[in-house]
Amino acid sequence: MARKNVEIAIIGAGTAGMRAYREVSAHTDSVLLIEAADFGTTCAREGCMPSKLLIAAAEAAWHGRHSDLFGVRFGEPDIDGRAVMKRVREERDRFVGFVLQAVDDWPDEHKACARAQFRSDHELELSDGTVVEAKRIIIATGSRPNIPPVFAGLGDRLITNADVFDWHDLPRSVAVFGAGVIGLELGQALHRLGVRTELFGRDGAVGPISDPEVAAQARHIFAAEFPFHADARVERVERSGDGVKVTHIVQGQEVATTFDYCLVATGRRPNVDNLGLENTSLELNERGIPLYDPLSGRCGDSHIFIAGDSVPELPLLHEAADEGFVAGYNATRFPEVRRFARSTPLGVVFSDPQIMIVGESHRDLVARGAEFETGSVDWQDQGRARVMGVNKGILHVYAERNTGRFLGAEMVGPRAEHFAHLLAWARQSELTIAQMLERPFYHPVLEEGLRTALRVLNYNLGMGAKPPPRCLDCGPGG
Ligand SMILES: Cc1cc2nc3c(=O)[nH]c(=O)nc-3n(C[C@H](O)[C@H](O)[C@H](O)COP(=O)(O)OP(=O)(O)OC[C@H]3O[C@@H](n4cnc5c(N)ncnc54)[C@H](O)[C@@H]3O)c2cc1C
Numbered sequence: 001m002a003r004k005n006v007e008i009a010i011i012g013a014g015t016a017g018m019r020a021y022r023e024v025s026a027h028t029d030s031v032l033l034i035e036a037a038d039f040g041t042t043c044a045r046e047g048c049m050p051s052k053l054l055i056a057a058a059e060a061a062w063h064g065r066h067s068d069l070f071g072v073r074f075g076e077p078d079i080d081g082r083a084v085m086k087r088v089r090e091e092r093d094r095f096v097g098f099v100l101q102a103v104d105d106w107p108d109e110h111k112a113c114a115r116a117q118f119r120s121d122h123e124l125e126l127s128d129g130t131v132v133e134a135k136r137i138i139i140a141t142g143s144r145p146n147i148p149p150v151f152a153g154l155g156d157r158l159i160t161n162a163d164v165f166d167w168h169d170l171p172r173s174v175a176v177f178g179a180g181v182i183g184l185e186l187g188q189a190l191h192r193l194g195v196r197t198e199l200f201g202r203d204g205a206v207g208p209i210s211d212p213e214v215a216a217q218a219r220h221i222f223a224a225e226f227p228f229h230a231d232a233r234v235e236r237v238e239r240s241g242d243g244v245k246v247t248h249i250v251q252g253q254e255v256a257t258t259f260d261y262c263l264v265a266t267g268r269r270p271n272v273d274n275l276g277l278e279n280t281s282l283e284l285n286e287r288g289i290p291l292y293d294p295l296s297g298r299c300g301d302s303h304i305f306i307a308g309d310s311v312p313e314l315p316l317l318h319e320a321a322d323e324g325f326v327a328g329y330n331a332t333r334f335p336e337v338r339r340f341a342r343s344t345p346l347g348v349v350f351s352d353p354q355i356m357i358v359g360e361s362h363r364d365l366v367a368r369g370a371e372f373e374t375g376s377v378d379w380q381d382q383g384r385a386r387v388m389g390v391n392k393g394i395l396h397v398y399a400e401r402n403t404g405r406f407l408g409a410e411m412v413g414p415r416a417e418h419f420a421h422l423l424a425w426a427r428q429s430e431l432t433i434a435q436m437l438e439r440p441f442y443h444p445v446l447e448e449g450l451r452t453a454l455r456v457l458n459y460n461l462g463m464g465a466k467p468p469p470r471c472l473d474c475g476p477g478g
């Protein structure tokens, strides 16, 4: 049996593992990065990037179809599914290629292509039989789709995000399960690309939205565009010939519909099972995840660190990269362990309209019994949003009573990705609503809608004047 001794072993070469490797390899040559599958990362291969490529094609089709509003008519778009998927695959491969170039540049002795499992606190057994002894270990094993048992029996008609981006053509029809981030992004994109798509959600959830009013608007908007059942009562999902039959209850009646595929997007589970954690002295929670400090990545008081989607709190790319850095920093300098403040939580869903959530969510604020006020703007009448024909949705901003400190926001509406950043930076700078209102606002821009919501909020806090209706000194539509 081959044995290898290293100072630091990193399990998983995704975004978190690669970031950790960058930090560790700047300080020591005694490092091993172990990857069970193909190098290239989830983000580039089957996550962030290919999903946005599919969405970009869907947006092109949508704009072609909806330009009537401006008196410009293109007619029904001719969607060439093979060409759509060719671009998705080729651009995806280009992004993956950049990652592979970086991996190629690393010394061979720093890499292992094998699955790792803990044998003890300091020993890993690799699937090629090698035993790796490491002084410190970083777990960066990511996550995988969680497939509820109800979908067992669908065989090759059950697909996940991992399958979609390898398609060579668009299918005729897809039933999407889960109205979370993946279900919304991919479901709406497929619909816009002419695939007969029906989305089956649960409990009225829409992406990460927790504010009841914002969620209600989002449900309304998506249900007006395509068959979107946010609270589906699904009776059966079964294989039917070469397809999938979904039976659900609509107004007391059973409705059965057949689709080519069933895309399951019902959440993801961290890859910490099958990791042999039971062979370590780490304390695990009820989900089998090691107890750890989110500010240092350290598991208990051990020499083992964890980063990225292998912990489920903030399964987002920029968080995985930050956590990878922290784990790498601390594994390198151990036993000195530093705690790093987290950046403001920030999430964006690339649906249309987009969804964003920043800082403390409505659910967080209610759960901790926060004393807060809400300011709101409906995008329906916002000047620039109307100009561009994207006047759908609502923004809620929250601030602390008595201090006026900005706490968080939730939104479904136009270009939410940009509001998410503006507001996350405001929150991280600990601005009050009054201070935010002192900042300049150009005219005519969507940000004037944010100003309206902030003015309403400042008034609700008792810290500002009542905003004038249709404020004329703001410019028309401001
Ligand atoms: C469809 C989709 C779209 C997304 N879109 C966005 C987006 O727009 N914006 C955003 O911020 N985030 C997005 N995400 C989330 C983002 O992709 C993840 O947060 C990020 O990729 C996590 O990185 P990671 O390093 O933790 O995991 P990964 O990149 O998954 O890396 C983990 C690696 O560990 C390996 N591994 C697992 N077990 C073992 C083992 N036992 N031994 C050795 N290796 C092992 C795996 O093979 C994998 O390569 C999306 C995710 C999906 C699925």
Ligand SMILES: NC(=O)c1ccc[n+]([C@@H]2O[C@H](COP(=O)([O-])OP(=O)(O)OC[C@H]3O[C@@H](n4cnc5c(N)ncnc54)[C@H](O)[C@@H]3O)[C@@H](O)[C@H]2O)c1
Binding pocket: 148, 150, 177, 178, 179, 180, 181, 182, 183, 185, 200, 201, 202, 203, 205, 206, 207, 208, 265, 266, 267, 268, 314, 315, 316, 347, 348, 349, 350
């Ligand atoms: N734009 C982005 O940043 C982006 C995009 C895609 C994915 N991601 C990341 O990937 C993670 C996983 O995404 P996801 O969409 O799989 O998970 P999610 O947690 O966002 O949503 C899963 C949804 O499935 C529902 N659900 C569960 N079981 C169900 C069932 N049997 N039938 C119908 N619905 C069911 C849940 O109620 C929930 O609404 C996200 O949390 C996010 O962090 C981010």
